[in-house]
Amino acid sequence: MRSAFTSRRYLMCPPTYFRVTYSINPWMDPSKPVDLPLALAQWEELRDRYRALGHSVEVLAPRPDLPDMVFAANGATVVDGRVLGARFAHPQRADEAAVHREWFRDQGFAEVLEPVHINEGEGDFAVTDSWLLAGRGFRSSPLSHPEAQEFFGRPVIGLDLVDPRYYHLDTALSVLGGDEVMYYPPAFSPGSRAVLARLFPDAIIAEDPDAAALGLNAVCDGHHVLLPQGAPGLFEPLRERGYEPIAMDLSELLKGGGSVKCCTMELRP
Numbered sequence: 580m581r582s583a584f585t586s587r588r589y590l591m592c593p594p595t596y597f598r599v600t601y602s603i604n605p606w607m608d609p610s611k612p613v614d615l616p617l618a619l620a621q622w623e624e625l626r627d628r629y630r631a632l633g634h635s636v637e638v639l640a641p642r643p644d645l646p647d648m649v650f651a652a653n654g655a656t657v658v659d660g661r662v663l664g665a666r667f668a669h670p671q672r673a674d675e676a677a678v679h680r681e682w683f684r685d686q687g688f689a690e691v692l693e694p695v696h697i698n699e700g701e702g703d704f705a706v707t708d709s710w711l712l713a714g715r716g717f718r719s720s721p722l723s724h725p726e727a728q729e730f731f732g733r734p735v736i737g738l739d740l741v742d743p744r745y746y747h748l749d750t751a752l753s754v755l756g757g758d759e760v761m762y763y764p765p766a767f768s769p770g771s772r773a774v775l776a777r778l779f780p781d782a783i784i785a786e787d788p789d790a791a792a793l794g795l796n797a798v799c800d801g802h803h804v805l806l807p808q809g810a811p812g813l814f815e816p817l818r819e820r821g822y823e824p825i826a827m828d829l830s831e832l833l834k835g836g837g838s839v840k841c842c843t844m845e846l847r848p
Contacts, residue, residue: 583756584802590682590844591626592639594618594649599834603669604746606836618831622649625805625827625842632803637846639682647672649832650841652701652749654679657846658711658731662691665700668718692730698723701844702747707758709734710778714748716740716768736778739768744791749840751790753797755783755804755822761797761813763790783816796838798845807838 597618599607629636641648648654654675656663662683665676676693679700683691698704703714704727711733713724717740728735738748742765745751751766752775761783764772775782785795794810804817808826817824829838 584800587629587634587800588637588846588848589629589634589798590637590639590651590654590846591622591842592641592648592651594622594832595641596643596646597649597832597835598646600646601671603671604836605744606833608834611834613834614831618649621827621829621831622842625829625839628805628825628827629843632800634800637686639679642674642678645672645675645678647835648675648678650702650835650837652841652844653699653747654844655683655700656698656704656706656727657683657688657844658706658733660688660690660848661731662688663698663700663704663727663730664691664693666694666697666723667699668697694723694726696720696722696726698727699747702749702841705748705752705754705760706845706847707754707760709758711735712748712752712754712760713737714740714751717743717746736774738771738774740766740771741768742766746836747841750793750796750836753795753799753804753806753840755799755817755820756801759820761785761795761816763787763795766790783813783820785810786812789813793833793838796840798839798843805839807833 697720703719705712724735745766752762763785789810789812792809797806814824
């Protein structure tokens with residue numbers, strides 16, 4: 580059963596210093612320059628759209644030595660006001676984790692855990708009403724799954740990612756309302772596809788072109804679904820379920836391997 584629209588609280592970080600000078604996923608090509616003013620304008624449009632829909636957006640200050648901080652969703656996972664920090668797989672992003680933990684502590688979050696095992700926040704953790712879905716295979720360690728389950732007290736469902744283009748769970752699956760999801764089956768191992776089919780028999784299934792446009796890197800507030808404009812094949816299935824899709828252009832940030840969801844961490848009370 581899907582949840583109704585509720586006002587959400589998000590954390591974002593502007594792409595002030597965004598650039599692609601290294602490659603840690605198949606989307607990143609240092610030979611393709613980033614149009615920084617355009618990237619900033621696209622990010623501001625996303626931030627402003629959230630606020631226009633009635634959501635609050637907190638802004639994390641960027642750092643010049645951490646160009647991927649714009650992908651704020653990777654910095655932590657917040658459930659019931661408890662913060663499981665990130666531990667990044669690649670050294671280029673490692674220092675982001677401490678910046679996020681410091682922000683949460685400064686904002687008065689009482690329970691902020693520095694994890695032992697590698698996890699990349701909401702990149703690989705997706706929260707439904709009943710479960711914490713947890714990706715593994717390219718970035719997050721399988722050992723992060725019991726760590727998250729113990730911290731949050733929620734059942735964790737491990738899912739194996741097998742296609743390097745979909746290196747984080749949030750590139751291959753999106754939580755809509757309640758326990759409703761949309762996902763791209765070829766991104767997952769056969770066993771994980773079977774688990775998803777059992778848990779979500781009525782899920783929206785993405786086709787190749789929409790998945791390849793990172794159409795599943797989306798954010799839903801229970802009614803509106805903000806997703807990349809390059810995934811039009813998802814719009815009508817969403818409307819048929821009672822959602823309102825909103826197309827966003829984050830083409831410059833796609834050069835770093837992220838889109839709407841990567842830029843958006845949800846601060847769940």
